Amino acid sequence: MELRPSFQIPALIKSLTDVVLPAVDPANKLAQEQGQLVVAMLHLMAQRLPLQYHYDCHELKQFLGLADSLAAHGAALPELGESLAALATDVEAGRAVLSRAGVAPAELEATNLALRTSVGAAISASAMAADGPDTKAINAAVMAHAQEMLLRERAWLAMQGWEGPNAGLPAVETLIGD
Amino acid sequence: MAVVDKNRPSPEWIEHLRKRYPCEQEIDRVLTRKLERRAGPPYAPVTLDLLQAGTEALLRTQLSEPFTISDTRWLSGGASKLQMAFVLHWNQPGVGRSSTPLVLRMEPSEAITETSRLREFQIIKAMEGKVPVPPTYWIDAYGEYLPYPAIVYGFAEGVTKPSKSSSSVSGVGTFIPPEIRETLGQQFVDHLAITHTFDWQQADIGAYDRPAAGTEALEWALNHWERVWEEDSHEDVPLMRLTMAWLRRNMPPVDHVSVIHGDYRLGNFLYTEHDLRISAWLDWELGYLGDRHEDLSWSAKRQFGHLAEDGKTFLVAGCLPIEEYLARYERASGLKVDPQRMQYYDLFNNYKAIAIVLATGYRAPLNGKTHQDVLVAWLSGISYPLLEELRTQMAEVL
Numbered sequence: 202m203e204l205r206p207s208f209q210i211p212a213l214i215k216s217l218t219d220v221v222l223p224a225v226d227p228a229n230k231l232a233q234e235q236g237q238l239v240v241a242m243l244h245l246m247a248q249r250l251p252l253q254y255h256y257d258c259h260e261l262k263q264f265l266g267l268a269d270s271l272a273a274h275g276a277a278l279p280e281l282g283e284s285l286a287a288l289a290t291d292v293e294a295g296r297a298v299l300s301r302a303g304v305a306p307a308e309l310e311a312t313n314l315a316l317r318t319s320v321g322a323a324i325s326a327s328a329m330a331a332d333g334p335d336t337k338a339i340n341a342a343v344m345a346h347a348q349e350m351l352l353r354e355r356a357w358l359a360m361q362g363w364e365g366p367n368a369g370l371p372a373v374e375t376l377i378g379d
Numbered sequence: 380m381a382v383v384d385k386n387r388p389s390p391e392w393i394e395h396l397r398k399r400y401p402c403e404q405e406i407d408r409v410l411t412r413k414l415e416r417r418a419g420p421p422y423a424p425v426t427l428d429l430l431q432a433g434t435e436a437l438l439r440t441q442l443s444e445p446f447t448i449s450d451t452r453w454l455s456g457g458a459s460k461l462q463m464a465f466v467l468h469w470n471q472p473g474v475g476r477s478s479t480p481l482v483l484r485m486e487p488s489e490a491i492t493e494t495s496r497l498r499e500f501q502i503i504k505a506m507e508g509k510v511p512v513p514p515t516y517w518i519d520a521y522g523e524y525l526p527y528p529a530i531v532y533g534f535a536e537g538v539t540k541p542s543k544s545s546s547s548v549s550g551v552g553t554f555i556p557p558e559i560r561e562t563l564g565q566q567f568v569d570h571l572a573i574t575h576t577f578d579w580q581q582a583d584i585g586a587y588d589r590p591a592a593g594t595e596a597l598e599w600a601l602n603h604w605e606r607v608w609e610e611d612s613h614e615d616v617p618l619m620r621l622t623m624a625w626l627r628r629n630m631p632p633v634d635h636v637s638v639i640h641g642d643y644r645l646g647n648f649l650y651t652e653h654d655l656r657i658s659a660w661l662d663w664e665l666g667y668l669g670d671r672h673e674d675l676s677w678s679a680k681r682q683f684g685h686l687a688e689d690g691k692t693f694l695v696a697g698c699l700p701i702e703e704y705l706a707r708y709e710r711a712s713g714l715k716v717d718p719q720r721m722q723y724y725d726l727f728n729n730y731k732a733i734a735i736v737l738a739t740g741y742r743a744p745l746n747g748k749t750h751q752d753v754l755v756a757w758l759s760g761i762s763y764p765l766l767e768e769l770r771t772q773m774a775e776v777l
Contacts, residue, residue, distance in 0.1 A: 203613060203741045204760055212744045216753035219424045314614060315382075321615035328624030340621060340777050347618040347770045354763040361760045 202354055205310075210247040214240055251307055258302050261295055268292045352376060385610065386746055387418040400606035402599045403588040403667065405495045410603075413493045414610060421747030422488040425526055427451040430463050433525035434483055440524070441517050444470040454482065459490045459664070461750050464534065481516065485529035489748035491739050491755050493607070494664035496520055496528040498586045502638065502666045505582040510570040511648075513659045535659035537649030553645055554685055555697030562655040564698030565707070567648070570660060571678070572711035575637035575671040587668055594630040596669040601626055604731045611738035613745070618770055622730050625776060631720050633670040641665025643674045644683040645696040671714060676724035679704065680732075681768070682761070722776070729769040737762035 222236045249256075268288055275281035303309075327339045355364065356373040364370070383392055393414045397407060431451050438446060446469035454462040463483040471477040486496065497520040503512045514533030522528045540553040555563065579587075590596035605623055612619075642662050649659045677683075679695045687694050695704040705716045740759035744752035 203737065203762075204756070208741065208745060209756060211747065212752040212756040215421075215744075215747055216751070220751070223424075317615040317617075320617055321620045324617050324620040325624060328621075328628070343617045343621045344770065344774060344777065347766070351618075351763060351767045351770060355767060358760045358763060361757070363761050363764045 202357055204358060206246070206250055210243050210250070214243050214247070217243070254306050258299065261299050261302075265292060265295050265299065268295075385417075385613075385742065388414045388610075396606055396609060400602035400609070402603040402606065405498055405586040405588075406599075406603055409493055409495045410606060410610065413489055416488065417746065417748075419488075422749055424750070425461070427453070427463060430483060430485070430525065431465065433519075433529075434463075434465070434531065437517060437519050437524040437529075437531070438467070442469060446470075459492050459662075461485045461487060480534035482513075482532045482534055483525075483529055484532055485525055486522075486527040487749040488527065489739075489743040489746070491743060491749070491758070492664060492735055493739065495586060496530050496664075498584075498666065499664045500530050501584045501586050502663045505579070505584050506574065506577065506638070506660075506663075509577055510573050511657055511659050512663075513649075513661065535649050535661075537651045537658040539646050539649060539661075542652060553697060555645070555694070557688070559655055560694065560698040563650060563657065564696065564704070566650075566657045567678075567696050567698060568704060568707045569711050570648075570657065571640075571643060571674060572708055572714075574640055574643075575635075575674070575714060576712050577638050579636075579638050579668060590633075590636060590668055592636070593632045596633055596636060596667070597630050600667065600669060600673075600727070601630075604734045608734045608738050611734075611742035613738075613741050616733075616737070616766065618766060618773065619730065619733065622726060622769060622773060625773065626723075626727060626730065629723065629776075631670070631717075631723055635671065635714060636668050637671045639667050639669045639671070639673050641667060641674070641677075643678045644680070645678075645698075646683065670720065670724065671712075672717065672720040672724040673728065675705065675708065675716060676721055677728045680728065722772075726769065726772050726776070729765055729772065733762050733765050733769065736765070 217236065217240050222233075222240070225232050225236055227233065269292070271281070271288065272285055272292070275285055324339070324343060327336055330336050352370070353373065353376045355368070356370045356376055359368065359370045359373075383389075393411060396414075397411060401407075402410075431448050435448060438448075446467060448465050448467055450464070450466040452464050454464050461484070463485075465481055465483065467477075467479045467481050469477060469479065471479060496518055500515055500518040500520070503515045506512050507514075513535040516531045516533065518531070519525050519529045541556060541559070580589075588599070590599065601623070608619060608623075640660070640663060642665050643660075647660065647662045648657050649661065650657045679701055681693065683696060684694050685697050686692065687700070692700050695701055698704075699707070708714075709716055736759050740755050740762070743749050744756045744759075749755050
């Protein structure tokens with residue numbers, strides 16, 4: 202899926218900076234100010250988006266540390282009794298989530314990209330082989346994979362409206378769960 | 380597997396692609412230039428004043444008498460080139476002092492379709508008087524006077540869609556009302572027939588390589604589009620690999636080499652609403668010498684037409700049912716429509732369209748190379764319905 206924020210946001214910034222903002226009425230101070238802020242906010246998003254996942258993991262880890270300190274030092278304080286009980290529940294949930302947090306999205310994306318390239322090269326190489334049951338099976342596997350992948354990609358971009366309102370695409374959320 | 384940095388292509392990789400995908404010389408030149416410039420700066424906005432100065436510099440090499448330019452303004456439309464309208468006040472040969480509305484059509488740093496202005500200029504000149512084309516005046520083929528290569532056109536009159544119709548970007552989704560379908564549809568057929576039967580052997584089209592009979596033209600075209608895919612794509616797509624392998628193994632020989640428009644469709648002609656006359660065929664930049672079935676198949680794509688009022692019958696260009704369209708074409712051209720080659724070019728056209736919108740439509744805005752990156756990025760989303768169409772087509776032939 203090529204249309205991801207790392208690709209989309211710079212195009213939005215360039216459009217606003219090069220084309221839209223220069224055409225905004227200089228006398229409309231509200232529009233001028235908000236236009237500049239939209240660009241600045243998009244720059245901030247573009248800069249921080251690759252780090253967002255690491256940031257959230259780090260934040261969770263740090264809060265778990267603070268919660269441990271509160272539990273250790275507050276155990277003897279009766280005023281904290283009820284709060285520490287609730288805190289313990291959320292600490293347990295937090296540790297479970299942190300233990301499941303995997304690789305960073307950028308690494309996942311890069312691995313997908315590399316695998317796509319290798320798969321593509323293997324498919325091109327298979328086209329050099331004489332027709333037979335194995336090449337037929339490879340073709341069938343590629344076609345089956347394409348069907349599933351394209352349903353997901355089309356559902357992801359359904360809002361663009363290329364296929365009209367009656368395309369019958371499922372919600373993408375139903376296609377990406379395991 | 381060695382990783383190629385497509386945003387900073389090495390000379391070795393460029394040379395590798397040129398050898399691996401031999402195509403027409405002029406196409407090789409523009410694709411090579413694109414790669415050689417890619418690591419350079421992104422497209423920087425140009426002002427109307429800069430374009431006016433560049434146009435004046437170009438015209439000084441063409442006109443011996445004094446002239447002035449006025450009323451410069453931007454035009455929108457299309458996903459590929461920049462367009463500036465202006466009025467030229469000059470001593471027009473055979474007419475005298477005139478004020479002529481003109482259009483400058485200039486490439487950005489990289490376009491969603493990387494093509495040759497020289498080829499575009501030559502084919503339009505060749506087709507003048509045969510089918511309606513906008514008058515072409517002058518060319519800056521190599522960007523000597525303007526920031527990038529450009530053509531100066533006459534300002535053709537007309538609209539690409541009914542004034543009251545709506546459509547999405549690039550003319551996709553235009554609705555043609557019933558009362559104008561017959562008149563526009565017949566011209567749509569007739570102009571295609573004229574284009575495909577045009578005697579190009581005598582034409583001054585030196586920027587076009589002349590293919591031998593057989594599959595040479597198609598091999599060049601396959602090499603052209605696979606090269607574009609290799610140069611520009613980011614994510615590899617298994618279905619595209621499978622499709623190209625099938626296309627190469629099933630190349631049909633051409634029985635009659637024709638001028639191919641390359642983007643013959645609703646949205647790429649102007650017509651005047653008061654008399655429903657097609658006044659100009661636009662966007663010849665993808666033209667080449669090849670098999671007529673490419674244009675026939677392309678013009679009949681679902682994206683460039685719509686259903687009739689019965690909700691079932693697909694109308695080519697919003698005008699004619701496909702069977703009627705092809706029957707009229709055969710009568711007008713004297714050339715047969717081969718269903719097998721139509722099927723082949725349905726696949727070819729989708730491969731080409733996906734190479735344009737998914738590969739170049741990703742790479743050019745990624746590097747900030749166009750004047751409308753946001754539009755090009757938006758358009759890349761149409762790749763996935765096209766890939767789905769390609770998948771169903773492949774399922775029929777495998």
